[in-house]
Amino acid sequence: MANVLLVLHIVVAVTMVVIILLQRSEGGALGMGGGGGGFVSGRGAANVMTRTTAILAAIFFLTSITLGILGQRKTPTSAIGTPTSTSAPTTAPSQAPADAPALPKLNIPKPAAPAQQ
Template sequence: MENVVLIIHLILALSLIAVVLMQRSEGGGLGMGGGGGGAMTGRAAATALGKVTWLLAIAFICTSITLTIFAAENASGSSVVDRLGITPPALNESDAPAVPEGDLLLPPSPDDNAPLVPTAD
């Protein structure tokens, strides 16, 4: 069933692309320019290609939701790594990088042997 919906989904996607490319251009991008035909009158005339575009878009969204539901049912709380059957290696303490002692992480204090400012002799 999932494969049938997936094939229908792909056919709808290709059909939607084809129908959108067949429509005539309305002028500039985002409705700007073009002589004020459809953008100025409030509602553009509904053409046959426009209706087919809406129908294909609604069907595409429905198949998208259906495929999402199928994917959620098949997931069942498992991970992709679980499906591979590979167990991750256990971490040993010897594998961890060595961390220096707490005294070595701090900057040197002024009481140490080296002076902070070199003196001129």
């Protein structure tokens, strides 16, 4: 179910971006005129685009919240569906593998203690 919801979420997001970019800019704050015909002209088309954007935004929010809830309840999995390890290893390896190149040791001087008065 989460995969279907994720696909729906992505489709809604892409569709919403396309619908928003197709809308005619009012441009009042930037001094751009909204005059002339464009791809979308007339009030009827603008109202349909505005309603479509609002519906897609509501679906986007609902899928976002639902995916967040499902993500908290579910054990983490990778993109291919295998479970991922969430715990860190308890012991560090004692030595590097035999074929690993030796790293140089860094001699970093310790800062001097501040003088007390």
